[in-house]
Amino acid sequence: MIAQETAFDEAEVLELYDSVGWHPWTRDVARVCRSLANSHLVITARDESGRLLGLARTVSDDEIVCYVQELLVNAQHHGKGVGRRLLEHLKDRYAHCRYFVLTTDHESTSEGPANHAFYRRLGLIEHHEQGLSAFGLRVRDPRSL
Numbered sequence: 200m201i202a203q204e205t206a207f208d209e210a211e212v213l214e215l216y217d218s219v220g221w222h223p224w225t226r227d228v229a230r231v232c233r234s235l236a237n238s239h240l241v242i243t244a245r246d247e248s249g250r251l252l253g254l255a256r257t258v259s260d261d262e263i264v265c266y267v268q269e270l271l272v273n274a275q276h277h278g279k280g281v282g283r284r285l286l287e288h289l290k291d292r293y294a295h296c297r298y299f300v301l302t303t304d305h306e307s308t309s310e311g312p313a314n315h316a317f318y319r320r321l322g323l324i325e326h327h328e329q330g331l332s333a334f335g336l337r338v339r340d341p342r343s344l
Contacts (some may be wrong), residue, residue, distance in 0.1 A: 201288050204243050204254075205289045211251045218260065218274040242288055244281045255285040259291070266295035267301035286321055287293040299323075300333070 212235070213228045224231050235241050241258040244252045253272035259265040267289060272281045293299055301323070303314040326333045 201242055201244055201284055204241050205236065207235050207241075213242045215251055215254065215271065217271055219271050220274075222272065239265075240289075240292070242285060244272070244285055253285055255288060255289055259293065259296065261293075261296070263296055264298045265289070265296045265300070266282075267299070270301065282317065284320065290321075302333070302335075 202300050209228045209232055211314065212232055213225055216224045216228070216231065235254075235256055238256040238262065241254060241256040243254045246252055251273070253270075255270040257265050258268050267286075270282060270285055270289075272285070290299065301318070303318065304311040306312055306315050
């Protein structure tokens with residue numbers, strides 16, 4: 200079931216992020232929970248027993264821009280449609296926005312090819328294919344986060 204949530208249990212957030220190897224986030228799970236609480240929207244996917252299977256969060260003005268900050272699914276549930284349902288929910292929710300953007304690993308990384316294939320299957324295309332570019336500051340060493 201997909202639902203919006205505003206309160207987050209540190210132990211279950213830790214389990215989810217740890218399952219996908221997002222160790223820079225798991226070093227300070229309280230910070231992650233604060234970031235979730237301060238997001239525009241957080242949706243979760245849970246099984247019948249209430250176990251957290253995945254989540255997605257956005258940063259948005261809810262008019263022109265929606266940035267999908269995170270989309271992650273417990274590694275034990277990859278390939279079961281959880282990520283697809285979360286992203287489809289967000290695409291519907293923010294269909295009125297001009298920009299629907301997310302950042303993922305480059306194709307040259309170990310996670311990159313699978314991530315790119317997943318997002319392409321769901322209709323997303325890279326910025327350069329739309330005549331756009333994205334810029335950002337260099338990511339700090341994740342060990343320092």
